Amino acid sequence: MPDEKVLERKGFLGLVTWAIGGLISLGLGIPAISYLIGPSLQKPEGQDWIRLGSSKKVEFGKPTLFKTTIQRQTGWIVNDEEVSAYIYTEGGREFIAFSNICSHLSCRVRWIDDQDQFFCPCHNAVFDRNGLVVSGPPPRPLDRYQVKIEDDQIYIQGV
Numbered sequence: 001m002p003d004e005k006v007l008e009r010k011g012f013l014g015l016v017t018w019a020i021g022g023l024i025s026l027g028l029g030i031p032a033i034s035y036l037i038g039p040s041l042q043k044p045e046g047q048d049w050i051r052l053g054s055s056k057k058v059e060f061g062k063p064t065l066f067k068t069t070i071q072r073q074t075g076w077i078v079n080d081e082e083v084s085a086y087i088y089t090e091g092g093r094e095f096i097a098f099s100n101i102c103s104h105l106s107c108r109v110r111w112i113d114d115q116d117q118f119f120c121p122c123h124n125a126v127f128d129r130n131g132l133v134v135s136g137p138p139p140r141p142l143d144r145y146q147v148k149i150e151d152d153q154i155y156i157q158g159v
């Protein structure tokens, strides 16, 4: 009979040991797994609407540059990032949003009002008011973003 009690006690201690081991594994494993897969569960880049400012700042028939700062997460690192875009409208109903980054080698383009064109100083590229390449080495037009106006505020998406 005493041998049975010893066996029962050994069985119980073994069970307790496994239970404590399991709890420790869960305590360490769950945070480790969420740390590893957490960033992959976040929204892909370019899915958020970014507020640029009041649509009243846009002059009709003239691309207007807007700048703002957003926080962008890359993996586990969060950085402040400046976002800029030209907003263009003919009559205030339809708006177009252009990237101000040249499609050649990513220099910043700027609107030259008296020449009615975008100019990239890096390799002298010229784009028209619709962002189409007029001259120079860029392989494609200026990128466009989705744009919407809510409560007179301009939002872009796709950056």
Ligand code: FES
Pocket: 102, 103, 104, 105, 106, 107, 120, 121, 122, 123, 124, 125, 136, 137, 138
């Ligand atoms: S970077 Fe704009 S033309 Fe080369």
